[in-house]
Amino acid sequence: MAGKLSKINFNDYMPLREVIFNTLRQAIILGELKPGERLMEVHLAEKMGVSRTPVREAIRKLELEGLVNMVPRKGAHVADLSVKDIMDVLEVRACLDGLATSLAANRITQDEIKELKNIHTQFINYIEKDNLQGSIKKDVEFHDVIYRSSRNERLIQITSNLREQVQRFRVIYLKDYSNTRDIINEHNEIIDALIAKDPSKAQEVAQKHIKKQEETIIKSLKENRIV
Amino acid sequence: MAGKLSKINFNDYMPLREVIFNTLRQAIILGELKPGERLMEVHLAEKMGVSRTPVREAIRKLELEGLVNMVPRKGAHVADLSVKDIMDVLEVRACLDGLATSLAANRITQDEIKELKNIHTQFINYIEKDNLQGSIKKDVEFHDVIYRSSRNERLIQITSNLREQVQRFRVIYLKDYSNTRDIINEHNEIIDALIAKDPSKAQEVAQKHIKKQEETIIKSLKENRIV
DNA sequence: ATATATATTATTATATACAAAAAACATTAT
DNA sequence: ATAATGTTTTTTGTATATAATAATATATAT
Numbered sequence A, B: 001m002a003g004k005l006s007k008i009n010f011n012d013y014m015p016l017r018e019v020i021f022n023t024l025r026q027a028i029i030l031g032e033l034k035p036g037e038r039l040m041e042v043h044l045a046e047k048m049g050v051s052r053t054p055v056r057e058a059i060r061k062l063e064l065e066g067l068v069n070m071v072p073r074k075g076a077h078v079a080d081l082s083v084k085d086i087m088d089v090l091e092v093r094a095c096l097d098g099l100a101t102s103l104a105a106n107r108i109t110q111d112e113i114k115e116l117k118n119i120h121t122q123f124i125n126y127i128e129k130d131n132l133q134g135s136i137k138k139d140v141e142f143h144d145v146i147y148r149s150s151r152n153e154r155l156i157q158i159t160s161n162l163r164e165q166v167q168r169f170r171v172i173y174l175k176d177y178s179n180t181r182d183i184i185n186e187h188n189e190i191i192d193a194l195i196a197k198d199p200s201k202a203q204e205v206a207q208k209h210i211k212k213q214e215e216t217i218i219k220s221l222k223e224n225r226i227v
Numbered sequence C: 001a002t003a004t005a006t007a008t009t010a011t012t013a014t015a016t017a018c019a020a021a022a023a024a025c026a027t028t029a030t
Numbered sequence D: 001a002t003a004a005t006g007t008t009t010t011t012t013g014t015a016t017a018t019a020a021t022a023a024t025a026t027a028t029a030t
Helices: A016-029 A041-048 A052-065 A083-107 A110-128 A132-149 A153-173 A182-195 A199-223 B016-029 B041-047 B052-065 B083-107 B110-128 B132-149 B153-173 B182-195 B199-223
Strands: A068-071 A075-078 B068-071 B075-078
Touching: A016 A041, A016 A052, A016 A153, A041 A052, A052 A068, A052 A075, A052 B052, A083 A132, A083 A153, A083 A182, A083 A199, A083 B083, A083 B153, A110 A132, A110 A182, A132 A153, A132 A182, A153 A199, A153 B083, A153 B153, A182 A199, B016 B052, B016 B153, B041 B052, B052 B068, B052 B075, B083 B132, B083 B153, B083 B182, B083 B199, B110 B132, B110 B182, B132 B153, B132 B182, B153 B199, B182 B199
Parallel strands: none
Antiparallel strands: A068 A075, B068 B075
């Protein structure tokens, strides 16, 4: 009964508002829509071939997600993201990454550890080959597995939003961004702590990992004379 | 030039969608709208004397805030809040309260410490007088000051959402909720750590404070045979 | 009686219409 | 030329209309 046809093409309906929401969100995160840029309903609507209604609903959601600022009766703008903003984000993220990793130390399965090692190996390969996009992708996946292993949905949701902000910041300010080899060792430490099922060690190294990321960003901001 | 008239009554315009959003949110948090309850657009619209448009936009925001679940083309329901959900929330909150308090230890001003002590005194008074509503209010204010003193906007935003969830959980499951005298001592410890400007002590006692809250909730759930 | 098919109704999704406010522009007075 | 005022245009906010889907009720066949 449950062949391919009954599995596929069932729940693939997406409201226009969702499509618009995802499109705009991606555009903001990838820097195609720049901070401060005005979001005009009619303009966006005709550009995407829809009416104002789904555009407005999408903007409402972006507003709550903090990617868009609204002034009633004036309009919507792409939210600014200051250095202070991202420092706030990283301060929280360091803490929550520590939490996620310490929880994962107790809750991660053997399969997930295997998966983690696998991703890490691919990460190393991309780094060796200077493939930035690849290494970024594997870095994201690496942390995805850890968050997932924390078995805390709320934590996953919050950190995913925080990572989004960091990604956005990089695109806006740090066009010369690159993944350093140091990260390999830091990830190794994390894996070791997880295998050892040592929560406090896991917390420590994960927190250190984000703090180093923060330092890297600050260093890069200084080199670019931004701060 | 800048008399009362120019200060008051200037920016007091609020879009209907915001009014509806706040109304519905309050209703959900205070348990007037129960988990699983259907939110029907026309129904809500005519109950509040507006058209469907602002109601829909409000629902979009509630959706992103996690207070409402949507199934496309089916409708919106008040989000469920399971015991597991709230355990997740408290796990994160313990961590972030620790962070906020440790940051506050370095950043809080003398005035803010004075404010904190003041609120705490009033909190004690309400506890002594068995005034639950009063003590809850002062408890909230107490933590507000600490979050504010962390000087981390992102942290303030996230924790405010988490506290909202805890509040909601209490209303749904713990109608017999009460503030115990133990909290007085825990708050005292927090104040002391802040005065001493001792971040790690501050983190420790704040985290302990939330963990105790978690225990209280679990105990109460057991007494009520919910878990 | 139960299951299946069909018609009816209710509800959401999207588009459009209209009203109110803000912004842009032009006009006049100084 | 500049500021103040009035007019037009643009844009947002809200209401309504239409289309499509889901839910419900009804009828029919087995």
